[in-house]
Amino acid sequence: MSAVRVLFVFLAFGWSTKTSWAEIIVPHGTWSAVINFEETVVDANRGRFAGKGIAASPGDGQLDSDSWMFAGFSDGDSVIGQNSSSGDLARGIHSGGVRSGGLYAFETSALNRVLGVQATGSDFSPGWIQLSIATSMAERLWELSFDWWVFNDKPRSTLLQTEISIDGILFTALPAAEWTTPLLPSASPLWRRHSRLIGFDFDAAPTNLWVRWKVSDFAGSGSRDEFGIDNIRIHVGAVPVTVPTPEPTSGGMLASLIVAVVAYRYVLATFRNRCR
Numbered sequence: 001m002s003a004v005r006v007l008f009v010f011l012a013f014g015w016s017t018k019t020s021w022a023e024i025i026v027p028h029g030t031w032s033a034v035i036n037f038e039e040t041v042v043d044a045n046r047g048r049f050a051g052k053g054i055a056a057s058p059g060d061g062q063l064d065s066d067s068w069m070f071a072g073f074s075d076g077d078s079v080i081g082q083n084s085s086s087g088d089l090a091r092g093i094h095s096g097g098v099r100s101g102g103l104y105a106f107e108t109s110a111l112n113r114v115l116g117v118q119a120t121g122s123d124f125s126p127g128w129i130q131l132s133i134a135t136s137m138a139e140r141l142w143e144l145s146f147d148w149w150v151f152n153d154k155p156r157s158t159l160l161q162t163e164i165s166i167d168g169i170l171f172t173a174l175p176a177a178e179w180t181t182p183l184l185p186s187a188s189p190l191w192r193r194h195s196r197l198i199g200f201d202f203d204a205a206p207t208n209l210w211v212r213w214k215v216s217d218f219a220g221s222g223s224r225d226e227f228g229i230d231n232i233r234i235h236v237g238a239v240p241v242t243v244p245t246p247e248p249t250s251g252g253m254l255a256s257l258i259v260a261v262v263a264y265r266y267v268l269a270t271f272r273n274r275c276r
Contacts, residue, residue, distance in 0.1 A: 023067055023134040023208065029237040032133070036231050037105065037113045043067045044131075049113055051105035053090035056081040061105070063115070070103065072119075072127020072215075088123060096151040096191065096226050106149070106228045108191035114149045114228030119158065119215055125224065126216035132168070135236040138205035143235040145197045148179050149228040153189035156220035157181055160227060162196070162213055166206035174198055180218055181225045195231075209234070 024043050026032040033041050037049035043064050050061030058064050062085070071077040073088035084090060091102035093113070098104065101123025106116030119125045148160055162177035177196045213229050 023132040024234070026133060026135045026234050026236050028135055028137040028139060030235070032234045034231055034233050037115055049105045049115060051090060051092040051094075051103065053083075053085040053103075054078060055083045055085070067132050069130040069132075070127070071130075072124040073102065074122040091118070096189070097153055098226065099223070104226075104228075106151070106191070106226060108149050108193070108228070108230075112230070114147075114230040116149070116226055116228030117215065118226050119224045124215055126214065128212045128214040129229065130210060130212045131232065133209045133211065133234050135207055135209075137236075138207045139236045140202045140205045141199070141237060142202070142209060143197065143199045144177075144211060145231070145233040145235075146195075147230045148194040148196070149230055150179070150181050150192050150194065151189055151226040152182050152186045152192070154223040154225045155183070155185050156222055156224050157183040157218040158225055158227065159216050159218040160213070161216075162198075162211065164200070165210040165212075166202065166204075166208060168208070168210045171210070171212060174200075181227070183220050185225075193230075 024032060024035070024041070035041050035044045037045060039048065040046050044067055045063050046058040047060040049063065052059070052061040054063045054065035054068060054070075056065055065078060065082045065084075066080055069078050069080065070089065075084075075088040078084070078089065088102040091098070091100060091104045093105045093107060095107045098118045099120075101118050101120035104116040104118060105113045107113050115129070117124050117127070117129070119127065144162075144164070146162075150160075158181045160179045160181070162174045163171040164174065165171040177198055179194050211232075215227065217224070
């Protein structure tokens with residue numbers, strides 16, 4: 001593939017010829033709609049994702065199989081336009097701690113669902129999730145923003161990687177977007193988010209981009225952690241002034257509340273002093 005230079009990486013703790021198919025369309029010079037699996041995004045998913053499988057014309061709770069592909073499940077790799085509403089690609093909704101391998105709508109909280117996977121010895125070890133993206137105008141500068149979510153409840157470390165391609169065949173790894181789950185399980189496992197914002201500059205301006213999120217065993221033995229991806233956004237063209245805002249966490253909301261209270265008290269004290 002064309003050479004690509006990584007321009008910047010933002011990390012936060014708490015992303016042959018082409019045959020014809022649909023892709024996520026990103027207007028030039030703007031951010032794409034955020035794929036947060038909470039609402040319909042054209043060519044990505046219909047309605048709130050519910051782990052009901054994939055389809056070329058997705059029903060409520062399904063993913064669009066013209067844009068998404070999956071490899072590594074024991075039921076076999078998915079193909080463009082596939083319709084599957086049972087088995088590995090349709091494991092339903094769960095909050096974590098599952099045993100059966102497959103594709104899930106994991107609820108990291110009551111208000112947030114992610115596109116998730118439970119890997120096992122026969123499922124997704126290794127495996128990958130792939131999203132195809134297109135833009136109306138060739139452009140060298142692209143940005144990718146997304147969140148990894150991890151539920152560390154198992155005694156095995158998993159390597160989470162991200163790759164990109166401009167032809168859907170040759171992929172380039174983005175080492176700065178990697179994340180390795182802890183080897184030792186948490187005594188009280190919770191869903192943890194790890195955000196990524198990556199900018200890159202291609203030598204040859206593409207109109208298409210394929211993103212792969214890869215999963216493989218790293219260390220340890222036994223069962224594997226659950227993981228998910230969320231809040232996927234793509235920007236094509238000049239770097240914007242603002243960047244996507246992550247979904248609020250309880251810690252972030254508390255920090256914002258504290259700042260607001262301090263500011264309020266400062267303004268109130270100033271007002272009182274002036275009135276004396």
